[in-house]
Amino acid sequence: GAGVSQSPSNKVTEKGKDVELRCDPISGHTALYWYRQSLGQGLEFLIYFQGNSAPDKSGLPSDRFSAERTGGSVSTLTIQRTQQEDSAVYLCASSLASSGGVSYNEQFFGPGTRLTVL
Amino acid sequence: SQKIEQNSEALNIQEGKTATLTCNYTNYSPAYLQWYRQDPGRGPVFLLLIRENEKEKRKERLKVTFDTTLKQSLFHITASQPADSATYLCALPLDSNYQLIWGAGTKLIIKP
Numbered sequence A: 001g002a003g004v005s006q007s008p009s010n011k012v013t014e015k016g017k018d019v020e021l022r023c024d025p026i027s028g029h030t031a032l033y034w035y036r037q038s039l040g041q042g043l044e045f046l047i048y049f050q051g052n053s054a055p056d057k058s059g060l061p062s063d064r065f066s067a068e069r070t071g072g073s074v075s076t077l078t079i080q081r082t083q084q085e086d087s088a089v090y091l092c093a094s095s096l097a098s099s100g101g102v103s104y105n106e107q108f109f110g111p112g113t114r115l116t117v118l
Numbered sequence B: 001s002q003k004i005e006q007n008s009e010a011l012n013i014q015e016g017k018t019a020t021l022t023c024n025y026t027n028y029s030p031a032y033l034q035w036y037r038q039d040p041g042r043g044p045v046f047l048l049l050i051r052e053n054e055k056e057k058r059k060e061r062l063k064v065t066f067d068t069t070l071k072q073s074l075f076h077i078t079a080s081q082p083a084d085s086a087t088y089l090c091a092l093p094l095d096s097n098y099q100l101i102w103g104a105g106t107k108l109i110i111k112p
Helices: none
Strands: A005-007 A010-013 A019-024 A031-037 A043-050 A065-069 A075-079 A088-095 A113-117 B004-006 B011-014 B019-025 B032-038 B045-051 B056-059 B062-067 B072-077 B086-093 B100-102 B106-111
Touching: A005 A088, A010 A019, A019 A088, A019 A113, A031 A075, A043 A065, A043 A075, A043 B100, A075 A088, B004 B086, B011 B019, B019 B032, B019 B086, B019 B106, B032 B062, B032 B072, B045 B056, B045 B062, B072 B086
Parallel strands: A010 A113, B011 B106
Antiparallel strands: A005 A019, A019 A075, A031 A043, A031 A088, A065 A075, A088 A113, B004 B019, B019 B072, B032 B045, B032 B086, B056 B062, B062 B072, B086 B100, B086 B106
């Protein structure tokens, strides 16, 4: 079946503009994650959605960042008033439900959106 | 807080040899540890998971070990091939279980 898809694959924007990044998870995966990856760095956790539960937003770096997930499927990450330090690859991943206990579920990643803020 | 350390220098290995990558963590021992492969311009791909009560896990030419005393996991690729060239990331869960923290990855280059 189809994997995780993200759009756009590349986004160049000017400082101060708003951007929206989209993620389509694997059908049936109730868990969805957003990460940010800067060159040569590990993945930085941003936000986590699990079913209808309130999202874990603890990784969002500032109030300029927000995300929503509609109908438990597609998710949009919005960055308002972009800054040059927001330039990075934004990765989305999904996994099967992790409801209580220890979850070993592997995460399936999309190809990422490369954001460049000029 | 928990930190993960992977060798930031690229590892150059001759084709056919065994490549060994290291993942060290600094704090509590996690319930499990995962290894992923990432190719340029793509998202990471899951390879193996090893639980805290497992010493070793194998999958084809891949082998992972987990030493909770040393706070270290080793990732081995035997009979390495140029197609194995990629960046390899290790990840382990925070207390919440669902949230993973990630190493920066080690770039592996297999030379023919």
